[in-house]
Amino acid sequence: MPESIPADSVGIVSAQTMHFDEALELACGRALQSYDLVYESYGQLNESKSNAILVCHALSGNQHLAGYNSAEDKKPGWWDAYVGPGKALDTDKFFIICPNNLGGCNGSTGPSSINPENGKIWGSDFPHLRVRDWVHSQARLADKLGIEQWAAVVGGSLGGMQAMRWALEYPQRLRHCVVIASSMKLTAQNIAFNETARSAIQSDPNFCGGDYLEQNTLPARGLGVARMIGHITYLSDDGMGKKFGRELRSGTFAQGTEEPVEFQIESYLRYQGSKFSTAFDANTYILMTKALDYFDLAREYNNDAAEAFSHAKCKFLVISFTSDWRFAPERSREIVDALMQANKDVVYAEIESHYGHDAFLVANQARYEDIFKNYMNKVSQCG
Amino acid sequence: MRLDYSIVANWVANGSQVLDLGCGDGVLLKRLEQEKNTHGYGLEIDPEKILRCVQNDVNVIEFDIEGGLSSFADKRFDTVIMSQAIQTLKRPDQALAEMLRVGRECIITFPNFGHWKARLMLATKGRMPVSDLLPYEWYNTPNIHFCTFKDFDQMCKDIGARVINREVIATNSWGQSLRGMCPNLFGETALYRVSKD
Numbered sequence: 361m362p363e364s365i366p367a368d369s370v371g372i373v374s375a376q377t378m379h380f381d382e383a384l385e386l387a388c389g390r391a392l393q394s395y396d397l398v399y400e401s402y403g404q405l406n407e408s409k410s411n412a413i414l415v416c417h418a419l420s421g422n423q424h425l426a427g428y429n430s431a432e433d434k435k436p437g438w439w440d441a442y443v444g445p446g447k448a449l450d451t452d453k454f455f456i457i458c459p460n461n462l463g464g465c466n467g468s469t470g471p472s473s474i475n476p477e478n479g480k481i482w483g484s485d486f487p488h489l490r491v492r493d494w495v496h497s498q499a500r501l502a503d504k505l506g507i508e509q510w511a512a513v514v515g516g517s518l519g520g521m522q523a524m525r526w527a528l529e530y531p532q533r534l535r536h537c538v539v540i541a542s543s544m545k546l547t548a549q550n551i552a553f554n555e556t557a558r559s560a561i562q563s564d565p566n567f568c569g570g571d572y573l574e575q576n577t578l579p580a581r582g583l584g585v586a587r588m589i590g591h592i593t594y595l596s597d598d599g600m601g602k603k604f605g606r607e608l609r610s611g612t613f614a615q616g617t618e619e620p621v622e623f624q625i626e627s628y629l630r631y632q633g634s635k636f637s638t639a640f641d642a643n644t645y646i647l648m649t650k651a652l653d654y655f656d657l658a659r660e661y662n663n664d665a666a667e668a669f670s671h672a673k674c675k676f677l678v679i680s681f682t683s684d685w686r687f688a689p690e691r692s693r694e695i696v697d698a699l700m701q702a703n704k705d706v707v708y709a710e711i712e713s714h715y716g717h718d719a720f721l722v723a724n725q726a727r728y729e730d731i732f733k734n735y736m737n738k739v740s741q742c743g
Numbered sequence: 744m745r746l747d748y749s750i751v752a753n754w755v756a757n758g759s760q761v762l763d764l765g766c767g768d769g770v771l772l773k774r775l776e777q778e779k780n781t782h783g784y785g786l787e788i789d790p791e792k793i794l795r796c797v798q799n800d801v802n803v804i805e806f807d808i809e810g811g812l813s814s815f816a817d818k819r820f821d822t823v824i825m826s827q828a829i830q831t832l833k834r835p836d837q838a839l840a841e842m843l844r845v846g847r848e849c850i851i852t853f854p855n856f857g858h859w860k861a862r863l864m865l866a867t868k869g870r871m872p873v874s875d876l877l878p879y880e881w882y883n884t885p886n887i888h889f890c891t892f893k894d895f896d897q898m899c900k901d902i903g904a905r906v907i908n909r910e911v912i913a914t915n916s917w918g919q920s921l922r923g924m925c926p927n928l929f930g931e932t933a934l935y936r937v938s939k940d
Contacts, residue, residue: 693814696804697814700784700804700814700815701816701819703760703782705802706784706802706804707796707797707802707803707804708803708804708805708806709790709793709805710805727790727794730794731793731794731797734794734797734798735797738797738798738800
């Protein structure tokens with residue numbers, strides 16, 4: 361944590377756990393008999409319970425959206441730049457909830473939890489989840505919190521997919537849907553990157569077919585490589601060049617020396633990979649990437665995105681970033697085209713940025729902030 | 744109350760589906776929504792104007808209309824509007840043809856280069872006209888395709904567009920009384936309502 365908590369921070373926050381005993385039928389045909397969802401909340405729910413916002417997290421996200429969990433925290437939550445007093449998601453106006461997705465590894469029931477039926481760690485036996493399963497579990501969380509209708513459901517990347525699914529599955533339960541750097545389905549290239557990452561994990565000898573925790577080990581090298589691959593695709597060529605260039609962290613190219621050379625980008629990727637490899641769960645990573653791959657918003661609507669969106673009742677804000685090649689602006693334009701065909705209310709902005717896919721998380725991007733904040737300001741006014 | 748917007752509003756039927764190309768701050772769309780119960784979208788490329796649209800609570804899509812309107816189906820909209828933007832496009836004829844494809848009717852407004860002030864400046868000073876309405880030098884103006892009230896009529900003929908209404912606006916009082924007699928000389932802003940059956 362910084363020496364003093366900034367005025368626009370939500371401050372020290374702690375997660376809460378909601379337990380569910382009613383079985384959740386899953387898209388894969390199996391069911392979770394009971395499960396926990398851990399979530400953080402910020403701001404105050406108003407009397408009419410009309411100011412609640414659900415934020416859905418992306419692949420490696422969690423419930424810790426903003427603020428600090430303890431005074432020792434070095435960094436705030438993953439979207440702190442856009443969540444807090446006076447920020448785009450203004451905690452003075454909204455009551456904001458961010459759950460850790462089912463299948464996650466930050467407290468919600470997932471592959472590293474105990475299967476109550478046999479008392480063993482789920483591991484490889486944890487059911488495959490799809491985006492709609494998360495949406496259904498989030499709806500149950502809303503039920504328990506007494507929130508009938510969200511002022512908005514908001515998400516970037518995989519979170520945006522959840523937000524769109526919300527608009528189709530529970531059209532009456534949200535007034536606005538904010539979809540940032542997302543897509544209605546992954547491209548072949550995207551699936552290819554995910555499969556490469558999964559292969560890295562599965563080829564680690566410590567993976568043990570997914571039951572590594574039972575064996576008291578971790579596929580840390582494999583997960584680290586998976587994260588390195590991911591990081592390459594989250595940045596743009598230009599952004600990576602600007603940040604790292606060909607700068608060396610150690611070594612020299614001087615003739616007559618065999619001293620090994622390490623580029624800054626190598627060191628950065630290794631650091632990111634290694635940090636992630638012990639903080640995140642490999643099975644969760646596989647589960648999340650599979651959910652991404654399987655997601656196809658319009659599949660059950662005759663593969664017609666406009667028909668899919670014709671079921672929505674909310675208004676939409678869609679944002680993309682110019683240098684995002686993982687979820688390129690073209691993918692967002694497809695969303696917008698389908699929404700216009702379905703005659704839905706939509707605002708679309710394409711933000712100039714060199715931060716690649718990561719841009720939706722990056723602070724200090726004036727135009728992104730302006731659009732997001734002004735749109736949310738309208739959301740708060742229309743009650 | 745902008746006079747050109749009032750005329751446009753008169754030309755839009757109640758409950759229409761509207762597309763506004765180069766919608767600026769979205770004020771026209773907002774007004775049409777309020778007065779004519781329309782639903783629609785504004786396409787805009789300028790980030791500042793897009794932000795104004797968000798503040799005005801209108802549907803705005805960041806979009807470069809130079810690339811055509813291929814994402815819209817034929818006759819998707821009742822009215823397609825282009826207000827003070829056609830003179831900034833590389834191919835106004837292609838733009839109008841696209842507008843006529845996606846809209847049952849089109850409304851185009853533009854500065855009339857045939858206005859007497861423009862003619863006088865070119866005739867007496869031998870320089871490209873610069874005025875309150877067109878405050879740019881020839882080398883930095885976004886208006887790359889000037890035309891007159893009459894010129895536009897010719898383009899409509901050339902691409903087979905039927906003119907339903909046309910109108911000019913003059914700001915001062917004697918211009919207003921003379922514009923009916925000689926629109927191409929006294930009209931500062933031209934407005935056309937066209938269709939293609």
